[in-house]
Amino acid sequence: MADNLFALTRRRVVEALSRIVPDLPSEIAARVEVTPTRDPAHGDMATNAALLAAKPARRKPAEIAAALATALSGLDGIARAVPAGPGFVNITLSPDALRAVVPVVLAEGIAFGDSAIGHGTRINVEYVSANPTGPMHVGHCRGAVVGDALANLLAKAGFGVVKEYYVNDAGAQVAALAWVVYWRYLQALGTGLSEAAFETLVPGGALQYRGDYLIPLGRALAEQKADTLAGPGLTAAAPDLWFDSVRDFSLAWMLREIREDLALLGVRHEIFTSEREILARGVADQAIDRLDAAGLLYEGVLEPPKGKVMADWEARPQTLFRATQFGDDVDRPLRKSDGSNTYFANDIGYHADKIARGADVLIDVLGADHGGYVSRMRSAVAAIAASYAASGSVAFEAVICQIVHVIKDGQPVRMSKRAGTFVTLRDLLEEVGRDAVRFTMLTRKPDAQMEFDLDLAVAQTRDNPVFYVQYAHARCRSVLRAAAETPAFGDVTASGLATAGLDDLSSEPELALLRRLSHWPRLVEGAAEAREPHRIAFYLNDLAGDFHALWNRGRDDATLRFLQAGQPDATRAKLALVEATATVIRSGLAVLGVTPVEEMR
C-alpha cells in the first residue's frame, strides 16, 4: 500500500478516466483531484474527474461519472464508487485499505508524511533577520516561528532547504548603536559629560536606542578597556580612536543575545550572512555592475509620492534600477545622495549571493511593515537571476507576517518598558514556555493579524490547541505504558505492533481516526505548496479531536477501550492504532518544532 492513499487513488482515477475518455487532454488530467469528503455520507474520497472531462469529451458529466464509478468499483481496496451530485464520484474505501495506513506509519515513524513533491528543489528560507541593535521582541517572534516551521515543512515535503539569517550590520543603525554604547561606556566610567553635551557630538544630533538594555554593554566595555577609549578627563574621544572597536564589540554582544533568544525558541539557522561581509567581498558592487551592464540602471528623477506629505522633498537625479521592467510600479533608487548604497542596493547583492550559492527559490519571511518592499525585491531577483543562476531563473516569494497583539486578562498588553509590561521574546518565553509560543504562533494564517492570548496559551483546556494536542499524545503514551505492563499483550513497541492483525478496527470512531491518519501525507504536501505551516497545527487539532472522541466512546462502549483483558489480538490492533496516532502527532509537532509531552499529571 502506498504511503499516500490519495495520491494512489488519484492515479487510479486518472487511469480509469483516460480509458473512458481516450483522448483526454493532459492539462485536464493534471487538474483531477481526489479529496477527502466533507460529509462522511459521501464516502471517504470524492473526485471531480468527470466534471473536468465532460467539456473536452463533449459528454454529460453524469454519464462519465457513471462509467468512472463502474470502473473504480472493481478495484482492490475500493468498496464502493458511486456517481453523485453534478458529476462527482464518491469513493468508499474498504476497511482494509484504511487499516493499511497503520503498518506504514509504524514502519516509517515520524518520517511518515515525507513527500517527494519538492524534487530536491533548493529553497533558501530567510527569516528573523532582526537588526542587531536590540533584543528580539514579540514582533520578531512570529516571523521566527513561521519561518522555522515553514522551512521544516518544506524539508519534509522534499525540498532542499537552507535556513538563513541576514545580519544587517553595515547600516546607519549600527553606527547609531555604537554611539549609544559609547555613551553608556562613558557613563560607566563616571564621565562628567552631560548627555546633552554628548549628543551634540553624535551624527544626527541625537542618541537612539535609549533602552536600558545597552547599559550592561557600556559597563562591560568599561571593564574590558578601562578608560583607554575615552578622551582626557573621561570626555568623548575622537571617533577614530574608539568607533570600530565599540561597534564590533556591540555587534558581537547583540548577536550573541539574539542567538541565545533563538536557541531558547528552538530556532537554529544554518547560515548567518553578514551585510558587511557581503559589501567587503564586493558582492553588492558586482551585482550592481551586472545590472548596469544589462542596461537596467540609469540616472533619473522620480516623481514625488502622491498623497503623502514630504516636506523636504526635492527633485534629484538618482541611480535607478528599472524595476518597472519586471513588474514593479516604479523604478527604485540604489544610491543615496551621499553616494552610498541604499538598503535595497545591498540587499540586491545579498540576494545575488544566495542565488550564487545555489538556490532555485528564495523565500523571505517578512514583517507586515516590509510588505511594500516585496515587489522591488521580486523585480531585482528576476533581473539578477539571469546572470547568477545556472538555470537563469529564480523564484522570489515573500511570506508576510502580520502584527501580533498580546492579550492578558482579556486586555491588550501595552508594550511599555517603563510600565514593566514585557516586550521581549525572552519575557514571552518565560511567561508561557517555548512549546506554547511556537504552537500558538502557528494557529493563524501568517498574513492575518493575530491575538496572542497569554492566558489561553497556558490554559489546560479544550480551547487551547497546544494543550489539546499534547493531551492527546500523553493519553496515547499512557495507554501504551499501561499495556507494556501486561505481558499477555506481547511486544507493544512500534515495531512489535507493526505486524499486528487489524481486523478488529471496524467501529466508526476507529475508522474516522484511520481516515484522519491517511490524510497526513496529503496535508503536508498542500501546506508546503501553499507555504502555510499553520495548516499543520489545525490538522493536529483535528487529529487530537478524533482521538479524544474515540477515547471517550470507550466509556459508553467497553468494546472500544484500547486494553481488552483476555483479548490480546483485539488489544494489539487497537494499540497499533494508538501508536500510529501518537506517531503522526509527533510527526506534526516535529514540523512545528514543538516537543511532544509523554505524560500530564
Add this chain to the structure above:
RNA sequence: GCGCCCUUAGCUCAGUCGGAUAGAGCAACAGCCUUCUAAGCUGUGGGUCGGUGGUUCGAAUCCACCAGGGCGCGCCA
C-alpha cells in the same frame, strides 16, 4: 491619491490550485465519571461568507466596482 493584505456564527478563527447542505473552538442550553487521564466527550441552537454586479455546469474562493480595517509609498532598515 496609489499599491499590497484583510472582512466568514455574538467572540476568536478554519475553509484543500472553483465543488455537493460553509466548519471548529469559545460563549448559551441539555446530557456523560464503579472505567485506559472528565485537563475530556456527546447533543441543541446560532450564517444575506462586508455590499453590488460579472465569469460558468458550479463562487466564501476568480474578475470589476463600492464600503470598512491594517501596512507601505525617493536618499530608514
